[in-house]
Amino acid sequence: MSTRDDHYYITTPIYYVNAAAHIGHAYTSIAADVMARFQRLVGLQVNFLTGTDEHGQKIARAAEAKNVGPQTFVDEVSQTFRDLHAGLNVSVTDFIRTSEPRHIKGAQKFWEAAAARGDIYKKSYEGLYCVNCEQFYIEKDLDEGGLCPIHRKAPELLSEENYFFRLSKYTDAIKKYFDAHPNFVFPHNRQKEMQQILDDGLEDISISRDAKKLSWGIPVPGDDAQVMYVWFDALTNYVTAIGYGDADEKMFDAWWPANAHVMAKEINRFHSLLWPAMLMSAGLALPKQIVVHGWLTVDGQKMSKSIGNVVNPIDVIEKYGIDAFRFFLFREMPFGADGDFSNLKLEQRYRSDLGNDLGNLLMRTIAMSEKFCDGRVPLETTGDHQEFWDRYREHMSRWEFQRALEIIWDYVRGLNQLIDREKPWTAHKEGRSEDVARTLYTLLEGLRQIAIAVQPFMPATSEKMLEALGFDFFDPKFDNLMEWGLLKSGGPLTPAPPLFPQLTV
Numbered sequence: 001m002s003t004r005d006d007h008y009y010i011t012t013p014i015y016y017v018n019a020a021a022h023i024g025h026a027y028t029s030i031a032a033d034v035m036a037r038f039q040r041l042v043g044l045q046v047n048f049l050t051g052t053d054e055h056g057q058k059i060a061r062a063a064e065a066k067n068v069g070p071q072t073f074v075d076e077v078s079q080t081f082r083d084l085h086a087g088l089n090v091s092v093t094d095f096i097r098t099s100e101p102r103h104i105k106g107a108q109k110f111w112e113a114a115a116a117r118g119d120i121y122k123k124s125y126e127g128l129y130c131v132n133c134e135q136f137y138i139e140k141d142l143d144e145g146g147l148c149p150i151h152r153k154a155p156e157l158l159s160e161e162n163y164f165f166r167l168s169k170y171t172d173a174i175k176k177y178f179d180a181h182p183n184f185v186f187p188h189n190r191q192k193e194m195q196q197i198l199d200d201g202l203e204d205i206s207i208s209r210d211a212k213k214l215s216w217g218i219p220v221p222g223d224d225a226q227v228m229y230v231w232f233d234a235l236t237n238y239v240t241a242i243g244y245g246d247a248d249e250k251m252f253d254a255w256w257p258a259n260a261h262v263m264a265k266e267i268n269r270f271h272s273l274l275w276p277a278m279l280m281s282a283g284l285a286l287p288k289q290i291v292v293h294g295w296l297t298v299d300g301q302k303m304s305k306s307i308g309n310v311v312n313p314i315d316v317i318e319k320y321g322i323d324a325f326r327f328f329l330f331r332e333m334p335f336g337a338d339g340d341f342s343n344l345k346l347e348q349r350y351r352s353d354l355g356n357d358l359g360n361l362l363m364r365t366i367a368m369s370e371k372f373c374d375g376r377v378p379l380e381t382t383g384d385h386q387e388f389w390d391r392y393r394e395h396m397s398r399w400e401f402q403r404a405l406e407i408i409w410d411y412v413r414g415l416n417q418l419i420d421r422e423k424p425w426t427a428h429k430e431g432r433s434e435d436v437a438r439t440l441y442t443l444l445e446g447l448r449q450i451a452i453a454v455q456p457f458m459p460a461t462s463e464k465m466l467e468a469l470g471f472d473f474f475d476p477k478f479d480n481l482m483e484w485g486l487l488k489s490g491g492p493l494t495p496a497p498p499l500f501p502q503l504t505v
């Protein structure tokens with residue numbers, strides 16, 4: 001393995017700080033966290049980046065509406081995103097803000113690289129701009145009545161002299177790249193959508209704004225009268241965070257290209273078409289994968305302030321705990337597709353999959369071990385779970401999180417059935433101590449394996465399970481946590497508090 005092969009670099013979008021975070025943002029960050037934790041589990045070094053997108057018209061207006069300067073405004077809201085990530089137990093290793101000097105310096109270097117390639121030119125332009133998308137639209141892409149298809153609002157007419165990026169020049173190169181890399185965009189249907197856009201041909205885009213009209217942005221190198229277009233600025237965060245623009249680019253060389261950029265479908269186009277063209281222009285390698293998921297609705301409806309159904313993840317966590325929330329997001333809906341969040345469905349999963357299936361299994365197993373084996377791990381028995389792990393690894397590495405959870409729950413149910421079949425309490429009464437020991441070892445070691453497999457989804461639950469089983473997740477002597485038989489005979493077991501206590505309401 002070369003150094004690069006044991007590195008895994010994953011990113012979320014950098015979120016706009018015009019409003020508070022909701023479960024949609026949480027969904028992306030947790031999805032990326034599941035993958036980040038899985039990659040660590042299989043032994044890779046992970047760089048996991050999130051952050052905030054702080055420039056542009058939308059943010060400038062939000063600050064104005066609050067009557068504060070933009071920097072004060074973004075400082076405050078950015079902090080709430082940082083806090084949210086901690087509350088979600090998302091194991092990010094870096095958090096970038098586009099108002100930071102390290103980003104500004106790198107974004108400007110990126111601009112200069114594209115300019116040096118001859119890909120930036122100036123021209124007068126008039127177009128329809130949706131401030132919420134921070135994007136120009138051409139009429140054919142608008143919904144009926146000339147509305148933005150995402151925000152259902154009329155775009156504004158902008159007319160100014162801007163710098164343009166020769167996106168059109170890269171149409172063929174990106175097409176070729178797509179052909180050579182059929183799994184570049186996940187899931188495949190999202191790559192097909194992008195291919196259709198490519199078939200129509202890409203058009204050059206405006207990548208700056210007149211600073212007299214919008215000053216809240218990164219100055220264009222060599223022309224203070226213009227600031228960078230917020231998407232040109234924002235996309236470069238993926239390289240500026242790892243030291244693009246530093247005098248010493250060792251860190252950049254170690255981490256680039258990224259393994260996965262994760263996001264929802266409305267910004268796929270920026271990541272799968274514009275970003276690759278920008279990278280080609282700057283002479284940099286392309287990311288390995290663009291991972292696109294659907295939209296989360298709430299009780300079947302789009303989240304919106306006017307409907308009043310915007311769900312704050314903190315409220316969900318307070319009620320059900322962070323791990324139940326994390327589990328639900330990936331157990332309930334296939335990752336990639338659109339999905340619906342509802343308290344009712346979460347409660348059902350909490351009671352059945354988590355409380356009854358998993359929580360009770362641990363409780364019963366530890367209680368029986370106390371009664372029949374002095375609260376210690378009994379004699380080891382052999383077991384073969386290679387097939388389970390092979391399938392688990394395959395599903396996880398392909399972002400098939402729901403399938404991974406399904407096979408984990410087959411394992412959980414299998415152990416519950418083992419208890420019912422073997423009836424250790426009867427075997428104990430009948431003096432069949434070897435049978436009791438064999439069953440209990442299978443249960444305890446099985447639970448240890450399950451604790452490892454659920455770790456990317458439910459890190460705190462995994463920790464509680466392993467503590468009850470007397471197993472140290474971080475013990476360096478276990479370099480492959482997926483092997484059978486790591487619980488050693490005679491090891492102490494500790495009664496665990498319920499993993500998923502009964503809900504009070």
Ligand code: ME8
Binds near residue numbers: 013014015237266303
């Ligand atoms: O687009 N369902 O930021 P943003 C699922 N700053 N995911 C959702 C969601 C929902 N209902 N709502 C939001 C931006 N998301 C730019 C990105 S990157 C260089 C710049 C998630 O704050 C999802 O990941 O509008 C979506 O793509 C992202 O938040 C949009 O965040």
